[in-house]
Amino acid sequence: MKASLKSYITxxxxxxVLTLGAAWLVSAYISSGSSSRAMFTPDMLIGIxxxxxxxxxxxxxxxxxxxxxxxxxxxxxxxxxxxxxxxxIVVVGSIWIMNHLNxxxxxxxxxxxxYIQSQDGF
Amino acid sequence: xxxxxxxxxxxxxxxxxDRHAFGFWVYLMTDLVIFGVLFAVYYVLKASxxxxxxxxxxxxxxxxxTNTIVLLxxxxxxxxxxxxxxxxKLNQTIAWxxxxxxxxxxxxxxxxxxxxxxxxxxxxxxRSAFLSAFFTLVGTHGLHIAVGLLWIAxxxxxxxxxxxxxxxxxxxxxxxxxxxxxxxxxxxxxxxxYLMGIM
Amino acid sequence: MTHFILGDLTxxxxxxxxxxxxxxxxxxxxxxVVMAVITYYKKWKWLWKEWFTSTDPKKIGIMYIVxxxxxxxxxxxxxxxxxxxxxxxxxxxxxYLGAPSGYLDASHFQQIFTSHGDIMVFFVTMGFFFxxxxxxxxxxxxxxxxxxxxxxxxxxxxYVAGAVFIxxxxxxxxxxxxxxxxxxxxxxxxxxxxxxxxxxxxxxxQLSGLGSLLGGINFIVTIIKMRVKGMTLMKMPLFTWTSLCxxxxxxxxxxxxxxxxxxxxxxxxxxxxFFTTTAGxxxxxxVNLIWMWGHPEVYILVIPAFGIFSEIVATFSGKKIFGYxxxxxxVICITLLSFMVWLHHFFTMGAGADxxxxxGIMTGIIAIPTAVQIFNWIATMFRGxxxxxxxxxYFMGFVSLFTFGGMAGVLLSIPGADFELHxxxxxxxxxxxMIVSAALFGIFAGITYWFPKIMGFKLNEKIGRRAFWLxxxxxxxxxxxxxxxxxxxxxxxxxxxATATGYQPFFxxxxxxxxxxxxxxxxxxxQVVVSVRERKDNMDTTGDPWDGRTLEWATSSPxxxxxxxxxxEADSRDAFWEMKKRGEWPxxxxxxxxxxxxxxxxxxxxxxxxxxxxxxSFGAVWHIIWLMALGFVGCIACVIIRSFDDDTEYVxxxxxxxxxETLAWKK
Numbered sequence: 006m007k008a009s010l011k012s013y014i015t016x017x018x019x020x021x022v023l024t025l026g027a028a029w030l031v032s033a034y035i036s037s038g039s040s041s042r043a044m045f046t047p048d049m050l051i052g053i054x055x056x057x058x059x060x061x062x063x064x065x066x067x068x069x070x071x072x073x074x075x076x077x078x079x080x081x082x083x084x085x086x087x088x089x090x091x092x093x094i095v096v097v098g099s100i101w102i103m104n105h106l107n108x109x110x111x112x113x114x115x116x117x118x119x120y121i122q123s124q125d126g127f
Numbered sequence: 128x129x130x131x132x133x134x135x136x137x138x139x140x141x142x143x144x145d146r147h148a149f150g151f152w153v154y155l156m157t158d159l160v161i162f163g164v165l166f167a168v169y170y171v172l173k174a175s176x177x178x179x180x181x182x183x184x185x186x187x188x189x190x191x192x193t194n195t196i197v198l199l200x201x202x203x204x205x206x207x208x209x210x211x212x213x214x215x216k217l218n219q220t221i222a223w224x225x226x227x228x229x230x231x232x233x234x235x236x237x238x239x240x241x242x243x244x245x246x247x248x249x250x251x252x253x254r255s256a257f258l259s260a261f262f263t264l265v266g267t268h269g270l271h272i273a274v275g276l277l278w279i280a281x282x283x284x285x286x287x288x289x290x291x292x293x294x295x296x297x298x299x300x301x302x303x304x305x306x307x308x309x310x311x312x313x314x315x316x317x318x319x320x321y322l323m324g325i326m
Numbered sequence: 327m328t329h330f331i332l333g334d335l336t337x338x339x340x341x342x343x344x345x346x347x348x349x350x351x352x353x354x355x356x357x358x359v360v361m362a363v364i365t366y367y368k369k370w371k372w373l374w375k376e377w378f379t380s381t382d383p384k385k386i387g388i389m390y391i392v393x394x395x396x397x398x399x400x401x402x403x404x405x406x407x408x409x410x411x412x413x414x415x416x417x418x419x420x421x422y423l424g425a426p427s428g429y430l431d432a433s434h435f436q437q438i439f440t441s442h443g444d445i446m447v448f449f450v451t452m453g454f455f456f457x458x459x460x461x462x463x464x465x466x467x468x469x470x471x472x473x474x475x476x477x478x479x480x481x482x483x484x485y486v487a488g489a490v491f492i493x494x495x496x497x498x499x500x501x502x503x504x505x506x507x508x509x510x511x512x513x514x515x516x517x518x519x520x521x522x523x524x525x526x527x528x529x530x531x532q533l534s535g536l537g538s539l540l541g542g543i544n545f546i547v548t549i550i551k552m553r554v555k556g557m558t559l560m561k562m563p564l565f566t567w568t569s570l571c572x573x574x575x576x577x578x579x580x581x582x583x584x585x586x587x588x589x590x591x592x593x594x595x596x597x598x599x600f601f602t603t604t605a606g607x608x609x610x611x612x613v614n615l616i617w618m619w620g621h622p623e624v625y626i627l628v629i630p631a632f633g634i635f636s637e638i639v640a641t642f643s644g645k646k647i648f649g650y651x652x653x654x655x656x657v658i659c660i661t662l663l664s665f666m667v668w669l670h671h672f673f674t675m676g677a678g679a680d681x682x683x684x685x686g687i688m689t690g691i692i693a694i695p696t697a698v699q700i701f702n703w704i705a706t707m708f709r710g711x712x713x714x715x716x717x718x719x720y721f722m723g724f725v726s727l728f729t730f731g732g733m734a735g736v737l738l739s740i741p742g743a744d745f746e747l748h749x750x751x752x753x754x755x756x757x758x759x760m761i762v763s764a765a766l767f768g769i770f771a772g773i774t775y776w777f778p779k780i781m782g783f784k785l786n787e788k789i790g791r792r793a794f795w796l797x798x799x800x801x802x803x804x805x806x807x808x809x810x811x812x813x814x815x816x817x818x819x820x821x822x823x824a825t826a827t828g829y830q831p832f833f834x835x836x837x838x839x840x841x842x843x844x845x846x847x848x849x850x851x852x853q854v855v856v857s858v859r860e861r862k863d864n865m866d867t868t869g870d871p872w873d874g875r876t877l878e879w880a881t882s883s884p885x886x887x888x889x890x891x892x893x894x895e896a897d898s899r900d901a902f903w904e905m906k907k908r909g910e911w912p913x914x915x916x917x918x919x920x921x922x923x924x925x926x927x928x929x930x931x932x933x934x935x936x937x938x939x940x941x942x943s944f945g946a947v948w949h950i951i952w953l954m955a956l957g958f959v960g961c962i963a964c965v966i967i968r969s970f971d972d973d974t975e976y977v978x979x980x981x982x983x984x985x986x987e988t989l990a991w992k993k
Contacts, residue, residue: 145551149551154543172600256605257606292972298969
């Protein structure tokens with residue numbers, strides 16, 4: 006959206022709503038404890054929080070950084086999409102790989118420490 | 128924001144401003160990858176508390192929320208500074224930048240006091256991998272904010288000395304990209320580190 | 327108090343081993359000789375004004391190439407030392423110079439192969455490629471400079487700072503990292519490498535890595551935003567395409583290297599626990615992250631070579647490149663895929679069959695676009711009028727060697743096979759084959775090809791071809807034994823082995839190959855000497871010595887500092903070839919309308935900035951906090967001062983341009 010008072014106010018209000026919403030959800034989840042009346046499973050909540058964050062990302066990209074207003078070929082958008090792609094590979098790839106490695110190779114940190122100390126080094 | 132300089136500049140100047148803006152954007156993407164790696168490291172290591180305090184023990188929703196609102200507001204006021212610069216209002220630009228500075232400094236102060244609270248509770252970055260990852264991720268963001276504050280100070284001096292020349296405005300454009308970028312990174316720190324850490 | 331001023335520096339940090347004394351002596355004597363020569367010829371001011379502070383990419387490009395050549399000798403010396411140790415340190419062989427076997431003790435040997443790898447990757451190949459790109463990319467797209475001339479200079483001086491820093495330990499410190507070119511933890515953690523070696527490693531990579539990153543940003547913006555009118559992306563020369571893709575990889579991957587090595591330094595300096603073996607740290611995380619950078623890095627090293635060879639094959643076959651569109655698609659595919667294969671460097675670390683299978687398949691897939699390129703090059707040669715000049719010979723050598731080494735790579739991509747061959751000499755032979763045949767031969771071919779354009783005269787053909795044959799024969803003789811040794815079970819980085827293994831004859835054969843390669847290098851030096859001596863007989867008067875196809879040949883040789891007097895227009899691929907076909911070249915100088923040209927001024931700020939970062943790094947290694955603060959504040963001050971400087975360009979009036987052009991073509 007073009008840079009104007011309207012765009013910044015819209016972006017600010019939307020971001021505020023999304024932030025407070027996410028905070029309220031978490032606080033409600035915590036206060037309802039682990040009882041069966043908990044609103045969401047942890048995984049569902051994580052999904053919702055991520056979705057809210059991604060929506061706020063778009064809000065700020067469009068209303069604060071005016072990503073949609075680039076004149077000519079969309080190089081900035083292309084660079085952003087590439088960077089996000091790389092981050093997804095880095096984050097998802099690392100989590101996937103490290104989970105596997107840890108499962109196969111790592112004793113608990115305490116056990117590992119005991120083992121190292123008894124073996125006098127790695 | 129691309130169109131800001133075109134009204135008075137020649138085509139060559141406009142092309143140069145466009146290159147500067149795009150080059151800075153590419154740099155921001157590399158900064159994004161840096162944060163991406165720090166996020167990945169945090170997610171991998173956040174369970175490695177080594178018997179020490181975990182995120183549930185340490186994080187406070189109210190502190191994190193306050194920080195988030197402060198930073199978000201500063202991103203908003205930064206946008207207002209941009210608008211003032213476009214409208215050639217020098218004093219308004221400087222005023223909004225000063226407000227942004229104050230909010231940013233508040234953010235940093237709150238964050239540093241949160242860090243010192245952790246340290247005095249024995250949760251230093253040396254305690255466990257989780258804490259190393261937390262301090263580095265959030266601390267790197269804080270370091271960027273500190274650089275941003277220094278940048279505002281320099282920008283205000285340049286505005287006072289040179290006024291709203293195309294070159295100064297172009298640099299201001301780049302600063303606002305930087306500041307908005309830092310708020311975007313903070314969205315994810317707030318969500319995935321703090322909110323998910325206290326669940 | 328002393329500790330505050332000096333940090334961890336003690337008298338013991340000064341040279342006291344035979345090799346540190348020797349190296350320090352060489353550095354000082356060499357430095358004094360060079361400074362004496364410059365003083366004698368009164369060239370200090372000239373050096374400063376014409377070269378060091380220049381923001382002209384042609385000057386910066388030449389400086390990169392000179393520096394990279396020096397580092398090639400440095401890295402090559404390491405290689406010869408490694409080979410010598412491996413040839414003589416067997417069974418009951420005696421030990422010399424205080425070593426238990428051979429002439430290098432284990433720690434020293436480990437430092438040598440560590441520095442060999444880092445120097446060759448970061449300072450030789452990357453230096454040469456940044457040099458060639460600086461020289462040629464602006465010319466190919468019709469630009470006069472890069473997008474950010476100051477950042478270009480800064481990138482170069484950070485590279486120099488890194489190159490100096492990686493050799494600092496000879497003079498102060500006495501030890502380099504002994505943990506392999508990637509310094510994997512836990513060995514590289516403070517507990518097992520308590521000295522300053524690993525810290526030198528980390529900070530020389532931070533210095534040069536920042537330089538690479540800035541260069542990457544610069545070239546991306548240049549290629550995307552500064553192409554001449556009519557040159558759409560699909561009309562760009564292939565060397566420009568590969569430069570764009572390679573720089574995209576730099577920009578994506580180098581932040582990962584920066585952060586990962588910084589986290590290692592945080593472990594060492596702040597006592598954090600990212601990769602330690604206690605307190606929850608995970609050394610495997612480092613391996614994962616560093617190879618996330620490491621694999622794109624090796625593609626950063628070979629993709630520009632693909633572009634160079636595309637130009638050379640087309641020119642010396644007298645035909646346009648076969649399958650331009652599929653070449654572009656192939657390079658883009660390789661660029662994207664290179665981010666999805668990194669685990670093949672640690673199949674054996676234990677991620678399990680499903681993860682290994684995914685990455686094994688991805689690695690196999692990346693061979694496909696590479697093969698597409700090779701078929702396209704060969705198809706370009708088909709029915710062409712081939713001239714077997716030195717650059718073309720390097721291409722032929724590359725195609726055969728790269729295919730051979732690539733097949734070894736496909737074998738390694740099968741996780742089951744890799745469990746046998748991981749970290750064996752088979753692996754070492756594979757990656758040397760890839761890098762030497764692609765990157766190094768590409769560099770040699772590119773330098774020979776573009777030499778007349780930059781320097782104004784051709785290199786001696788006969789000596790060049792002799793050097794090529796020495797290189798390729800030498801390479802086969804030195805690395806074929808290593809493939810065999812790998813199958814025999816020899817691991818890499820061996821500084822001693824039993825006679826019963828039967829390895830020694832192979833190492834000795836490899837040594838013969840090393841000597842042949844060394845003769846090739848000397849032949850290349852001789853080629854430069856002879857060519858300079860005979861330059862008057864080999865002048866390039868037309869600007870187009872090879873009957874080239876792309877825009878860099880549409881200038882006089884050597885290229886004037888403003889590149890093009892009038893920016894060309896391109897409306898097709900091989901724009902220069904089309905110009906020649908239409909009779910628009912050579913241009914009559916009289917009819918052209920000249921215009922004022924704006925160029926970037928010289929500045930020493932890049933040198934000061936790099937200097938302050940160098941001081942910061944030195945303080946970081948030796949824990950001299952005040953020096954770190956000084957360096958840090960100095961860097962920031964330089965940036966702020968530079969940002970106040972609005973007077974960074976100067977104008978050449980059109981009349982002057984006309985005068986210079988007339989003179990250039992009269993020669």
